[in-house]
Amino acid sequence: xxxxxxxxxxxxxxxxxxxxxxxxxxxxxxxxxxxxxxxxxxxxxxxxxxxxxxxxxxxxxxxxxxxxxxxxxxxxxxxxxxxxxxxxxxxxxxxxxxxxxxxxxxxxxxxxxxxxxxxxxxxxxxxxxxxxxxxxxxxxxxxxxxxxxxxxxxxxxxxxxxxxxxxxxxxxxxxxxxxxxxxxxxxxxxxxxxxxxxxxxxxxxxxxxxxxxxxxxxxxxxxxxxxxxxxxxxxxxxxxxxxxxxxxxxxxxxxxxxxxxxxxxxxxxxxxxxxxxxxxxxxxxxxxxxxxxxxxxxxxxxxxxxxxxxxxxxxxxxxxxxxxxxxxxxxxxxxxxxxxxxxxxxxxxxxxxxxxxxxxxxxxxxxxxxxxxxxxxxxxxxxxxxxxxxxxxxxxxxxxxxxxxxxxxxxxxxxxxxxxxxxxxxxxxxxxxxxxxxxxxxxxxxxxxxxxxxxxxxxxxxxxxxxxxxxxxxxxxxxxxxxxxxxxxxxxxxxxxxxxxxxxxxxxxxxxxxxxxxxxxxxxxxxxxxxxxxxxxxxxxxxxxxxxxxxxxxxxxxxxxxxxxxxxxx
Numbered sequence: 178x179x180x181x182x183x184x185x186x187x188x189x190x191x192x193x194x195x196x197x198x199x200x201x202x203x204x205x206x207x208x209x210x211x212x213x214x215x216x217x218x219x220x221x222x223x224x225x226x227x228x229x230x231x232x233x234x235x236x237x238x239x240x241x242x243x244x245x246x247x248x249x250x251x252x253x254x255x256x257x258x259x260x261x262x263x264x265x266x267x268x269x270x271x272x273x274x275x276x277x278x279x280x281x282x283x284x285x286x287x288x289x290x291x292x293x294x295x296x297x298x299x300x301x302x303x304x305x306x307x308x309x310x311x312x313x314x315x316x317x318x319x320x321x322x323x324x325x326x327x328x329x330x331x332x333x334x335x336x337x338x339x340x341x342x343x344x345x346x347x348x349x350x351x352x353x354x355x356x357x358x359x360x361x362x363x364x365x366x367x368x369x370x371x372x373x374x375x376x377x378x379x380x381x382x383x384x385x386x387x388x389x390x391x392x393x394x395x396x397x398x399x400x401x402x403x404x405x406x407x408x409x410x411x412x413x414x415x416x417x418x419x420x421x422x423x424x425x426x427x428x429x430x431x432x433x434x435x436x437x438x439x440x441x442x443x444x445x446x447x448x449x450x451x452x453x454x455x456x457x458x459x460x461x462x463x464x465x466x467x468x469x470x471x472x473x474x475x476x477x478x479x480x481x482x483x484x485x486x487x488x489x490x491x492x493x494x495x496x497x498x499x500x501x502x503x504x505x506x507x508x509x510x511x512x513x514x515x516x517x518x519x520x521x522x523x524x525x526x527x528x529x530x531x532x533x534x535x536x537x538x539x540x541x542x543x544x545x546x547x548x549x550x551x552x553x554x555x556x557x558x559x560x561x562x563x564x565x566x567x568x569x570x571x572x573x574x575x576x577x578x579x580x581x582x583x584x585x586x587x588x589x590x591x592x593x594x595x596x597x598x599x600x601x602x603x604x605x606x607x608x609x610x611x612x613x614x615x616x617x618x619x620x621x622x623x624x625x626x627x628x629x630x631x632x633x634x635x636x637x638x639x640x641x642x643x644x645x646x647x648x649x650x651x652x653x654x655x656x657x658x659x660x661x662x663x664x665x666x667x668x669x670x671x672x673x674x675x676x677x678x679x680x681x682x683x684x685x686x687x688x689x690x691x692x693x694x695x696x697x698x699x700x701x702x703x704x705x706x707x708x709x710x711x712x713x714x715x716x717x718x719x720x721x722x723x724x725x726x727x728x729x730x731x732x733x734x735x736x737x738x739x740x741x742x743x744x745x746x747x
Contacts, residue, residue, distance in 0.1 A: 472697025623668020
């Protein structure tokens, strides 16, 4: 009665039959005298499970690789087929082929071609060369309609099998959007207006077509989607793709190609040009100051600190100290266009950690209003010439971002700070006499000024001394106020300025009171010890000026590659 159970137990323990039968049960008890046998069998079982898992994983990887190899082979065959039908030609190879892809342009040769810009195209009897992007490509039977884009000018081009080989029509239809092409074509009057293009009355009859550089077929987003105004996107009648701000900024190179964004940065360039033109016309000298400095230039905590070899340094919050030192060096009137850094952890529609500063400084004879006169004339000059010189760009922005025309007076309106406070209180806004205005209060005051004076641009004068930088000159009639001012556009501040202290003892005293280590600005204070003229100036934020002039909702629309607390790339 005990022999068979003992034999079965022996077989299960030793697993003697397991090699011949994989379903033989695992050992479930230990042999006498071997306390670790069960643990050993459990470990062995787990190892076998791991081995099986690894084998399954390996087979899965092999299948994936096999699939990948097949796909690669298929793509290679497709590419080879394309190579067989689309010739690779040299830049000057157009006489041996009507269409194809250029070999890589490495400045091998100058062909002598004369290029015509899309915006300058007119109907004529001679073919012209155009280099542009494929904005859209639409094949239709024996025809292919291309929209060629250059900057934000567009024109329709027609590839017809009646005048070129049908393979060329197929080639044109296969070109991916945003590919760069060279086109030789005859510019003719269009039988019907081409409403989708900026050149509405003409079209290009394509004779030769070459791909300079092909774009990937799948773009991060479609330019048409990124170019729609909010009024279309908000319509309940149709569902359209909305390209959000982060997607635009992550792929800024594509976003810049939209008509409105391209126009915005051309306008921004125009503001810099007009700023420079006016100031040089009234005797200003352009300077370039350091952005790596030993101490803070504005005071406060909004400063980026870094190591400069074995010393502490900062990124300049403004060129303020160096503008004043230039005045002390008898340059008399100076300006600068350059980067400004502010370590402000503000994720708002109007703040950036790096922006472009338009700064000016000038010696005065008697009164800081001499500076205000220059600023008044400067901004009127900018506003008038934006309208006169950049009408096409303004219209391009309006198509996507509609805005009301910017209103301003000649001369510009000036309001004392105390009067601005009174206007706010009369409108029911609670505000203290000597507090700085917050964003909501600024906007409210801007609305009140527009309603009362019919202007979007005004100067708020004589700010409280306690809220201005250490180098600001106190008001001689009331030391609670200062000889300082801000300029506003559409209810938001764009410029801060003042008459500066030019007495070294008072400068040193004010710097210490504002918590600035006087030793770090010693060279600045010393420059006033050898005779410094009375002077004043202002600092303007370029991106904010353009944003507000165009009525845009966010400053990231006017900063090409914005830097804010959340963004350091691209």
